[in-house]
Amino acid sequence: MSLNHSEVDFGKPVKFRTSPEIDFIPIDTYMNIEFAHTPKGVSSGNWITVKDLGEAWTVGIGGPQDHQVYQTLEGVFKINKHGLGYKLSFLPYVNGPMSGDIGTHIDGEGKWRLLVTNGEPYEVKFFKAHIDSSSI
Structure with missing residues (x-):
């Protein structure tokens, strides 16, 4: 399976x-991230x-009830400047075993995954999304 992620693939x-909700998110602000549309098979x-x-530790979707056979950590993410773009980092709500930058990994099934790492972070850029039913 070949995965071709590029600047023309804007993702979901x-x-x-x-908290509190603000209109502009400056760097180093802690936040929750969620997909605009809930993917099938998960609670959120x-x-x-x-x-x-x-x-x-990988980035999962939903809540602990959606991943009952695995250990989960809830927490917050933050955005910081990195290279020509930005990087995402994760910090658990409790003093836990893992915090770090979000990087990428291709698993044994060829699926592209986001994971918490102390290695090279995945550089992202942000665009205002136009949310409609075709973006699900």
Whole structure:
């Protein structure tokens, strides 16, 4: 399976939730991230971390009830400047075993995954999404 991720693949739209809610999110602000539309098979579009690749923590979707056979960590994400774009980082709500930048990994099934890493972060750019039913 060949995965071709490029600057013309904008992915799925997400929402950033801060407390209190603000219109502009400056760098280094803690927030929750969720998909604008809840994917099929999960209770919500919320991002959490799931320990489902041996010792690796990956970004999962939904809540702990959607990943009952795996250990999960809920927490917050933040955006920081990195290179010509930005990077996402994860910090668990509790003093936990894993915090770090969000990087990428291709698993044994050829699926492209986001994971919490202390290695090279995945650089992202942000665009205002036009949310409609075709973006699901």
